[in-house]
Amino acid sequence: MVALLVRLKLTLLRNGLRRSVWRTVGLVLGGLYGLGLVAGVLAGLVALRWTSLEMTADVTVLTYALLSAGWLLLSLLVFGVDETVDPAKFALLPVRARAMLPGLLVAGAIGVPGVATVVVGLGLLLAWTRSLPLTLAALVAVPLGVLTCLLLARAATSAFAPFLSSRRFRDLAFVLLALVGATLAVGGNLLGRLADAGPERLRGALAGAAQVAGWSPFGWAWxxxxxxxxGSWGQAAVHLVLALALVALLWKAWEHFLAARLVEPVEGGGETARAGRSGWVERLYPATPAGGVAARTLRYWRRDPRYLAGVAGFLIAPVILIATSLLNPDGSPLVAVFAPSLLGLLVGASVAQDLSYDGTALWAHITTGIPGAADRWGRVLSSLTIFGPMLVVLLAAAVLLTGRWDLLPAVLALTVAFLLGGLGVGAFVGALWQWPAPPPGANPFQKGSSGGLPALLSFSVATSGTVLVALPTAALVVGSFFTPWLGWLAVPVGLVTGVVALRVGVAQGGRLLERRWPEVMAAVSENR
Incomplete structure (x- = not known):
């Protein structure tokens, strides 16, 4: 059964790569990125050999405990169930959960995260091969620790599968991800303050955190x-017993919930669509093709987890910048007050990816002969409806909290230039690159998506193009630091350049779409 499931995983992976060049490129890029991270960690572990045993102990325990916690957190909030060997797909086969567990465990480790975790786990030997007892302890810790990582993810996703597939959890997950990002940023800020306070305080904080991590389930094995x-042999014995018990408990829990999924599989989506009466959304836009597209996509911003993920991702960066700049006594109010401009810079990327999220439903646009410009205007209007109020709130909060009213014209000018220019650039870039996105109702981060290089190119070109459009405004904003009245001049300049870029981007993107509708349809439905 192990060999069968591993061959199945490899076959599905190979076939997926054959079907999409972009997926192959994405896998290579992901592998290179993972290789860089692993190389950095291994280099750090080698460097620990030249430090004290106490320092090595604190760093390794804390680092590897965070690795285990990351597997649990990311499996629940981001990756979900491995789509290639989803247990629900085996529900009609005469196979028991106990027989599938070893194979699913090995198959789940096949991939960039699994391979990287195994290599990093083995890297623990680099730090601890200083004597025979330490080497033996590391040899015991590595398999227990790696098994803990994999089983935490498997048991958790199997136990919470019905909840993970619900829309309520998907909405909550984006809030939790934003909170995690903000927490990490604040934690980094606190570490910086501890480092400034002196190495003794930083060393004490590291030792305290390592002690807590070592006695948590995430650190028992490590x-x-x-x-x-x-020389704490009693603690070592207790940690060994606890680590073995945790692995056994997770294995049994996974078996229990997997057995339940094999007889009552959870289907994706899990919710019944309901037809409703026309409401304020239809009245918000004109009764035109562009207005129809805008009304439809505006509903997606509230109901589709993929759009919600984008909103959460775009909001995290400016909110973190404002929070860390204000909480840190040495923080710069200038960074906080200009943080909303970052959101304006990213808005264009949302328009650039909008077509991909339509999937096969895009045939409705093609068969009805909707003009390309109407499609572009509709998506621009819905994005402006969502992000416009957010930018107003962020601008008001940034200026009020920092008290830098003198910078309001400059911030407003740069934000408007980024927002309108980004919408125009995104409208054109969205007609150039498309990719198969996760289907509606699915985990927006699932592995079945093969955005890869097209998604990266789309985001990069959209943001860099937005910066180019806003360069005249940005030059005036920089000049306003020395000559204040240039900030007021930057406002009309940003508005005019943004409007021009918006009109040109929509017109050119619309013409490009009308020539490329068949290619666009093939690109967004490649894996469906």
């Missing part, structure tokens, strides 16, 4: 070499 290094 703490074994540290206990041996300190």
């Amino acid at each position: 703490a074994l070499p540290a206990d041996v290094a300190r």
Whole structure:
């Protein structure tokens, strides 16, 4: 069964790569990125050999405990169930959960995250092969730690599968991701303050955090070499027993919930669509083809988790900048007050990816002969409806919290130039590149998406093009730091350049779409 499931995973992976050049490129880029991270971690572990045993113990326990916690958190909030070997697909086969567990475990480790975790786990030996007892402790810790990572993810996703597939959780997940990002930013800020306070305080904080992590379930296995290094054989025995018990408990829990899924599989989506009466959305836009597209896509911004993920992702960066700049005594009010401009810079990327999220439903636009410009205007209007009020709130909050009213014209000018120019650039870029996105109702981060290089190119070109459009405004904003009245001049300049870029981008993007509708349809429905 193990060999069968591994061959199945490899076959599905190979076939997916054959069907899409972009997926192959994306896998290569992901592998290179993972290789860089792994190389950096391994280099750090080698460097620990020249530090004290106490320092090595604290760093390794904390780092590897965070690795285990990351597997649990990301499996629930981001990756979800491995789509290639989803247990629900085996529900009609005469196979028991117990027989599938080893194969699913090995198959789940096939991929960039799994391979990277195994290599990083083995890297623990680089830090602890200093004596025979330490080497033996590390040899015991590595398999237990890696199994803990994999089983935490598997048991959690199997246990919460019905909840993970619900729309309520998907909405909550984006809020939680934003909170996690903000927490990490604040934590980094606190570490910086501790470092400024002196190495003794930083060292004390590291030791305290490592002690807490070592006695948490995430660190039980990884703490074994540290206990041996300190000569705490009693603690090592307790950690070993707890780590073994945790692995056994997770294995049994996974078996239980997997058995339930094999007889009652959870289908994707999980919710019944309901038809409703026309409301304020239809009255918000004119009764034109562009207005119809705008009304439809505006509903997606509230109901589709993929759009909600985009909103959360775009909001995280400016909110973190404002929070960290204000919480840090050495923070710059200038960074906080200009943080809303970052959201304006990213808006164009949302329009650029909009066609991909339509999937096969895009045939409705093609068969009805909707003009390309109407499609572009509709998506621009809905994005402006969503992000416009957000930018107003962020601008008001940034200026009020910092008290820098003198910078309001400059911030307003740059934000308007980014917003309108980005919408125009995104309208054109969205007609150039498309890719198969996760289907509506699915995990927006699932592995079945093969955006890869097209998604990266779309985002990069959209943001860089927005910066180019806003260069005249940005030059006036910089000049306003020395000559204040240039900030007021930047407002009409930003408005005019943004409007021109918007009109040109929509017109040219619309013409390009009318020539490329068949190619666009093939690109967005490649994996469906």
